[in-house]
Amino acid sequence: MSARPLYDYPPYWAECYGRAPLLPMSRGEMDELGWDSCDIILVTGDAYVDHPSFGMAIVGRLLEAHGFRVGIIAQPDWQDTTAFSALGAPNLFFGITAGNMDSMINRYTADRKIRTDDAYSPDDIGGKRPDRSSIVYAHRCREAFSTAPIVMGGIEASLRRIAHYDYWQDKVRRSILADAKADLLVYGNGERAIVEIAHRLAGGETIDTVRDIRGTAFLIDDLPSDWIVIDSSKIDKPGRIEEPVNPYSVPEQESGNTNSLSTATEPSQPCQPDVAKPATNEIQVRFMSRDERLSIRKEQRHRTVLRLPSYDMVKNDKALYAHANRVLHLETNPGNARALVQNQGGRKLWLNPPPVPLSTEEMDYVFDQPFARVPHSAYGKAKIPAYEMIRFSVNIMRGCFGGCTFCSITEHEGRVIQNRSETSIIKEIETIRDTVPGFTGVISDLGGPTANMYRIACKSREIEANCRLPSCVYPDICSNLNTDHSSLIKLYRRARELPGIKKVLIASGLRYDLAVESPEYVEELVSHHVGGYLKIAPEHTERGPLDKMMKPGIGAYDQFKALFEKFSKKAGKQQYLIPYFxxxxxxxxxxxxxxxxxxxxxxxxxxxxxxxxxxxxxxxxxxxxxxxxxxxxxxxxxxxxxxxxxxxxxxxxxxxxxxxxxxxxxxxxxxxxxxxxxxxxxxxxxxxxxxxxxxxxxxxKSSQPRKRxxxxxxxxxxxxxxxxxxxxx
Ligand code: SF4
Known part of the structure; x- marks a missing residue:
């Protein structure tokens, strides 16, 4: 599993304009930068904050590092095309995202009530984005500039890439790509895909020919003839999920329709002797070496696409919906995932396998971009709660191998942990200390999706690439998982010893069943990095729901609690655990x-x-x-x-x-x-x-507003x- 390094592209000619202090949000700012146009325009449902915790900033700054001129349209008025035309037409494409959250989760409570607040908007005021923002934004961009290619990305597009259940409408919707009528959808962490797309369009390719990039999805009319198509029900070998077969019907092969693309069986197993068609009674048998067999099998796998039940089928049959969801999750390991295809009405949605995780050098390259680390100046003194929350925190890694079923991090960021180097993290802490207004010496978090998965991985890259399990820590910690927390301990020590740093807190959720594997880590955490309270998430106490969540039993919580109390006492601190349920x-x-x-x-x-x-x-x-x-x-x-x-x-x-x-x-x-x-x-x-x-x-009491x-x-x-x-x- 290899990929072209993210930093290994010749820069686009517009690199000569240099870096922008903030990516422009208006024509006036473009003029100041000397730009006549933008190469790429990112449209987002969040306010623009130039910080690596915000998707539009990561993608924008990365494309800028490759020489492209990137403009931002943040939280546009979606009633007409005026705001979408503000920066002119992009030379290469529009990049559309709903923002850091699915727009429906952002706009509604778990009980489907509309929210008045929005942590990603200035002054926490809601109503700045439409329902299913990505679809609306894509339509407005198309109306404004009909020939500009449209690429969708971000969590909303990513997690609605196939036919999916929409809780707010209580129905199955087709792929968001079909509704948005965009040209391409980027799913998962999009850096590799977006950089490749930009360079290929800049090199003269048209968007409809960009079909081979991992982590992308698109709609096609016909399946390519050189791929092996396998019905997903043959892979997962489910129990009977289709209606009983009519015993008097004529099978397809017998009826003469033997189109190899629609075959519903596994390809012939290359480990069997290769038997040539006998012209006479003579049978030629050729035995293959193990390496030959493996290489043929690998090659076949790379040209195999799994056909999921169509949108119409999953819409009308809950068992098929569950089956499609299961197969999608089985095909998420970049080391062995195959392409997927799902019929969406008249057209076919094609999903290339997930992106190859970023190496440490690439993570550093992304995070070391010259982020201003503040919201765009257009917001004046307005406070953006999501920014206020992370302005003094540092993201050290991506991904999660927990696989909790209610959470989408594993689906979006992948199960392989992508780590930054210690040097890059320390450099970011120093930058916060030296440049971010209002810093008082306290780093509010040094974490990621999970606090303690930094540099923790499967003991073998080969095993990891072949693994089909949905979690490395459920039902128990996998014996192949290297649970060594020493890199994290070393990082904590180095961070808190930096001059000007009074305290480094850990606010990300702790995987406590993993933490108890390293009492030394728990002691380090409890003695130096807990600000009185530590949030952990047992989520429940009972086995029934915990098994459906893929979470450990409450016994693991008790084990952690015992260590937490022991080390708090040893450190002479009164500290409390705050559990989530x-x-x-x-x-x-x-x-x-x-x-x-x-x-x-x-x-x-x-x-x-x-x-x-x-x-x-x-x-x-x-x-x-x-x-x-x-x-x-x-x-x-x-x-x-x-x-x-x-x-x-x-x-x-x-x-x-x-x-x-x-x-x-x-x-x-x-x-x-x-x-x-x-x-x-x-x-x-x-x-x-x-x-x-x-x-x-x-x-x-009830007539007074509740204080936070x-x-x-x-x-x-x-x-x-x-x-x-x-x-x-
Ligand atoms: S073998 Fe175990 S540790 Fe390795 S990737 Fe699979 S579940 Fe994770």
Whole structure:
């Protein structure tokens, strides 16, 4: 698995214009830079913040490093084409993204209520982007400049790349590419693809000929003739997912239709003797060496595309939807993933295999770009909460091998951890110290999708490339995983010893089952990097939901807690764990929520903010939510359905169990406990969940706006978005 290094391209001629202090958002700024036009225009649903935590800044600065003139259209008014024409037509293409989040998750709560806030907008004001922004932006760009190529990317496009369940419409939608009518979709981390696309278009290729870049998807009319097409149900060998075959129908081959492209069987196994067609009774047999066999098999695999059930089929058949979701997730390891194809009405959606992960040198190249590390000056003094949250934090790696089914990081960033070098990270800390306004000496986070996966990987690149498992840490930590935390410990030590750095905090979520493999790491973390509270995410206490989440049992939490308390005591510090839990995750029964509530009460936790499971596009847990099937195993119609809390009443009840201490929830909980035959838990002793009495509502309290609360002992959080707490939760 190799790829052209990201920095190994001759620069585009426009490099002579030099680097821009901020990428331009207006004609006036372009004039100041001496540009008559932009080569690439990025349209984004987020405010433009020139910081490596924001997608448009990463992509923009990277393309700029390759010599291209990049303009930004951020949060345009989408009612007409005026804002989309502001910078003129791009010489090469429009790059469209909804922003760092799916626009529907950004705009609505888990209970489908519209939000008034938006952490990615100036002053946290919502309403600056449309529903399914990528589609709307693509249409407006097309209307403004009909011949300009349109490339979609970012998390919304990435996770809606095939036919997908849309929670907000409660239906299966086709690929976002088909709805947006864009030319190309980039999925996953897009650096490799976007740089290659830019150079190829600059070199005179047309967008419809760019068909071989990993991590891209496009629509075609006909399948290429030199590929082997395999029906996905033959790969996953599911139980019967199609209707029983009519025994009197004539099979395709027998009826004479033997088009090799539509074959539904595996190609002949090259490990068998190669038998030539006998012209006579003589049979010629040629034996192949192991290397020959492997090389033929590899070559065949590279020319193999898996045909997923079509959009129409998955829309009408939940078992097929779950099967398609399962196959998509099986084909996500860049080391062995095959291309996928799915019919979308009249046309075929083709997905090339996922991008090759970035090397450390390439990660450094991306993060070492000259980011201004501030929002664009057009926003004046307005505060952008997502920026405020990360302005003093440093991203040290990408990817996650946890594979939690409700989370999309593994699907988007991949399972292979992509690490920056220690030198590059230290340089960024020094840059923050020396240049970012308001820095007081505290680095607020040194992490990534997970706090403690830095330089942790499979012990063998070869095994990793061949692995088909969805997680390296579930159901147990894989024996092939090298869990050595020494690089991270070394990095922490070096960072906190830098002059001018008073404290380095770790705010990213900790994979605590992994952390307990290295007590030395836990001691380092607890002694130096916890600001009084450490967030961790057991997500539940009961095996049923935990298995559907692919999370470890609560025993791992207890193990970590013991180490946390031991080392906190040793360091002479009073520190607390803040656990996260999810209510109403697929696989959760009312009984599971009751057990969780009892556990919370026993352990003295009171949930401050709670959130129900949010079915985000393409997540495995979302497929469970929609279909009631479990894509973590082979899909069979006859299998028992996964319990799913879908109705508003049951979701409300699950949430109420998490806030068992809130008197407003007591009437609902009393009724539920009686229905569950657990009226014994209603009473005023400490072993009972809720009391018999009901206090009068405090009108004064409820009429005053709630202040944003900070975590304290015994508080738990259940919002797992990595964003500052929302006002509306
Ligand atoms: S073999 Fe184990 S450690 Fe290696 S990639 Fe697979 S699951 Fe992860």
């Amino acid at each position: 999810i209510a109403a995750h697929p696989g959760t029964t009312d009984q599971d929520m009751l057990q969780l509530a009892l556990w919370l009460k026993r352990n003295g936790f009171r949930a401050d903010q709670v959130q129900n499971f949010y079915p985000s596009p393409m997540a495995t847990a979302t497929a469970m939510y929609y279909t009631g099937k479990n894509p973590l195993q082979r899909i069979r119609r006859k299998d028992d359905d996964v319990p799913v809390a879908k109705s508003g009443t049951q979701r409300k009840l699950h949430k109420a169990f998490l806030r068992y201490h809130d008197p407003q929830n007591w009437p609902l909980l009393r009724e539920a406990l009686r229905d569950m035959g657990r009226a014994d838990l209603i009473g005023n002793s400490k072993d009972q969940l809720i009391p018999t009495y009901q206090p009068l509502p405090d009108k004064r 609360q900070h975590p304290s002992k015994g508080k738990i959080l259940t919002q797992h978005t990595g964003l500052p707490p929302r006002k509306s939760t």
